[in-house]
Amino acid sequence: MLIQFLVLFSAAISCQASLDSIGFDEWSSKSGNLQQQESEAASASAGACKATFAQGTLDLSPLDSADKPRFKNFAKVQIMGISYNLSFNPCSPFDCGVIATDSICATGNLMTYGMGEQNSSRIEGQPPSSLRLRYKGSSQLPLKPILSTVRLVCNATEDGRISNVVLTDGGNYNLTFDLHSRYCCLTPSPSGGNTGWSPGDVIVLLFCLSVALYILVSMLINGLVRRRSGADLLPNGQFWCHLALLIKDGFEFSFKTIRSCLCKGRENYSKI
Ligand SMILES: *[C@@H]1O[C@H](CO)[C@@H](O)[C@H](O)[C@H]1NC(C)=O
Ligand SMILES: *[C@@H]1O[C@H](CO)[C@@H](O)[C@H](O)[C@H]1NC(C)=O
Ligand SMILES: *[C@@H]1O[C@H](CO)[C@@H](O)[C@H](O)[C@H]1NC(C)=O
Numbered sequence: 001m002l003i004q005f006l007v008l009f010s011a012a013i014s015c016q017a018s019l020d021s022i023g024f025d026e027w028s029s030k031s032g033n034l035q036q037q038e039s040e041a042a043s044a045s046a047g048a049c050k051a052t053f054a055q056g057t058l059d060l061s062p063l064d065s066a067d068k069p070r071f072k073n074f075a076k077v078q079i080m081g082i083s084y085n086l087s088f089n090p091c092s093p094f095d096c097g098v099i100a101t102d103s104i105c106a107t108g109n110l111m112t113y114g115m116g117e118q119n120s121s122r123i124e125g126q127p128p129s130s131l132r133l134r135y136k137g138s139s140q141l142p143l144k145p146i147l148s149t150v151r152l153v154c155n156a157t158e159d160g161r162i163s164n165v166v167l168t169d170g171g172n173y174n175l176t177f178d179l180h181s182r183y184c185c186l187t188p189s190p191s192g193g194n195t196g197w198s199p200g201d202v203i204v205l206l207f208c209l210s211v212a213l214y215i216l217v218s219m220l221i222n223g224l225v226r227r228r229s230g231a232d233l234l235p236n237g238q239f240w241c242h243l244a245l246l247i248k249d250g251f252e253f254s255f256k257t258i259r260s261c262l263c264k265g266r267e268n269y270s271k272i
């Protein structure tokens with residue numbers, strides 16, 4: 001029985017070795033690095049309204065409303081003395097008259113301004129408390145760039161509310177407002193970074209477990225049903241016997257080589 005356990009044990013060791021040699025460890029740490037790179041990129045720029053940070057994930061998409069603004073006419077602002085209604089959709093542009101590329105629009109009786117082009121959208125700031133969405137407006141008409149900043153305020157009890165709307169007219173038109181929502185809160189990442197198991201690890205583990213199970217069950221069947229003993233207990237006993245002989249030959253060869261080297265050394269030593 002001892003021999004069989006030794007075989008199982010060495011199978012486990014070789015499985016562990018194959019895990020290392022095939023490079024699954026490297027592979028999993030690489031995918032970990034990839035995640036990290038993604039999060040850095042996402043914090044600097046995100047065309048969509050999702051970002052991953054070390055502290056968790058930001059996902060504003062439940063706040064979005066396809067093709068129409070989720071927040072319609074939420075405030076009035078004055079541009080060159082004329083009053084405009086603001087509308088906002090956090091993740092996708094909507095049709096606000098002649099303009100259909102912006103996620104923030106200022107709509108008046110005669111004019112419409114694109115206040116935040118969706119493809120210019122960036123998630124910025126230091127999580128968790130000072131995250132912002134930034135946009136450049138598509139409209140060139142005020143003859144100054146339009147910059148919009150949406151401060152993301154995490155409030156677990158609110159679906160979506162906008163406050164503190166301010167438009168300043170200086171070197172640029174700067175529009176800022178606060179978006180209060182549970183979706184402005186970071187969701188902790190499910191796996192704690194690199195400690196998680198990669199799919200490759202799981203596959204190799206399952207493979208090794210099934211090999212071990214196969215050997216164990218075969219041994220049980222061979223022993224209990226076919227009433228065999230010794231090396232015949234093992235599945236494909238012939239094959240394992242050959243393998244054992246090969247290994248024995250290999251060891252003998254290297255042992256002889258090492259011994260001949262050592263003895264030669266000793267001869268030389270005694271001559272001196
Ligand atoms: C602005 O919004 C108000 C109420 O939300 C609405 O009555 C008004 O017609 C809107 N004006 C324009 C130009 O869309
Ligand atoms: C966004 O798209 C418009 C055309 O739809 C293009 O003119 C503009 O350069 C794009 N901006 C960015 C930042 O990609
Ligand atoms: C969250 O929203 C509720 C309801 O609007 C408000 O009463 C509360 O003060 C807010 N909490 C924070 C931390 O802003």
Ligand SMILES: *[C@@H]1O[C@H](CO)[C@@H](O)[C@H](O)[C@H]1NC(C)=O
Binds near residue numbers: 169170172174
């Ligand atoms: C508008 O925002 C930009 C960038 O944040 C800033 O450099 C500029 O001073 C702001 N202008 C005004 C008038 O607030």
